[in-house]
Amino acid sequence: MPSLQESKLAFIGGGNMASAIIGGLVSEGVNKQNIYVSEPWDVNRDKLAAVGVRTTTVNSEAGADADIVIIAVKPQVTKGVCEELGASWTQRQTLPVVVSIAAGITLNSLQEWSRTSDGRSAHVVRVMPNTPALVGEGASGAFASADVTAAEKELVNSLLSSVSKATEWVDKEELLDVVTGLSGSGPAYFFAMVEHLVASATSLGLSQEQATRLATQTCLGAGKMLVESSDEPGQLRKNVTSPNGTTYAALQTFEALGFKETVDKAVKAATSRAAELGNTLAK
The missing domain is CATH 1.10.3730.10 (ProC C-terminal domain-like)
Known part of the structure; x- marks a missing residue:
């Protein structure tokens, strides 16, 4: 598993939270050319391009060879995004780690929607961040699928530490709802x-x-x-x-x-x- 500095990162969605994480990563010295963002809105995409990261409007292009894919889109469009990504990963031998900050979308849904045509599913982590991440003072809750390794968890910790001062891993998915009620809201x-x-x-x-x-x-x-x-x-x-x-x-x-x-x-x-x-x- 590559380190965060060596990893290729794909952000599907380039809104406020994605921009905050990208800003934190860049400030910590992550190579801008290792960050690829898929964002349909011209204004958001232009802002991110000005930072120096790569941008596109095609989700499968951004996530094609990424080591970590961050799903940062509206919950209502997450299914379509995941299905598009899963279809594009069928030829890959090793699937990326998927980190979802799409509120409310369950681990089971994320795995099913992003399944490849040959039946494989990516390792998935759900994260509930909060808006103080926009000023580098975030608090996040995280829950991982059973197949996520210790090394992958550490990679996610490194990713979140760019904007989150406290990241708490919960051992039951329903506890993310409590995290939402506490620190998310x-x-x-x-x-x-x-x-x-x-x-x-x-x-x-x-x-x-x-x-x-x-x-x-x-x-x-x-x-x-x-x-x-x-x-x-x-x-x-x-x-x-x-x-x-x-x-x-x-x-x-x-x-x-x-x-x-x-x-x-x-x-x-x-x-x-x-x-x-x-x-x-x-x-």
Whole structure:
């Protein structure tokens, strides 16, 4: 198995997430000519061509001799893309590792759709990234088919590390739905929290600009403390909560309004919806 630096990489789809990963790979010194992107939209394709990677509009051309193929298209078109790729791989002795970031598409579907005409199936890894990957601060969940080797997993880890600071491998595919409810959808939860903090502070007299700067930096600082501290989140919360102080008053309000239950229901709702979408798209 070649190293990431030596591998030929094909991206099927050149949208935001694919562009983020490509940018991370290039910044880490991966040879631009080893990256081939198939993208139908002129604007996206031109942006990627300007980076120096190879581009095409033909999926089978990009994936013809790739060692790793990253499926980065809309879930609704994944089946057609995989069938096109599988048909083009029939003459290959060794099939590529397929990494899918198409939300909700099951491992079984990906293997069946990309099967070659002589019945072989590529080794497949499903990945659930999140949008902070666009700024190199992503968190990803991953699940591999049983035939994926340790070396192939390490290759995928290297690929994701270009944009993801945390990649967690789960041992059951349904746990990717939980990852979706937690970190996949999670950035929106924090955006909503900051949005409401800004609105509240503005209603109390701060300017929109002041409230936004203070709230966003508070979110960034708290996140950095969570990542860098050896304390659990609960302990960090206690560290800033003096008895009967200002933070205590706020947290008591959260508790009285069912904050814990609200977060629990929200994560479960996102997880359930991810499972529902996966079942629908698999048909």
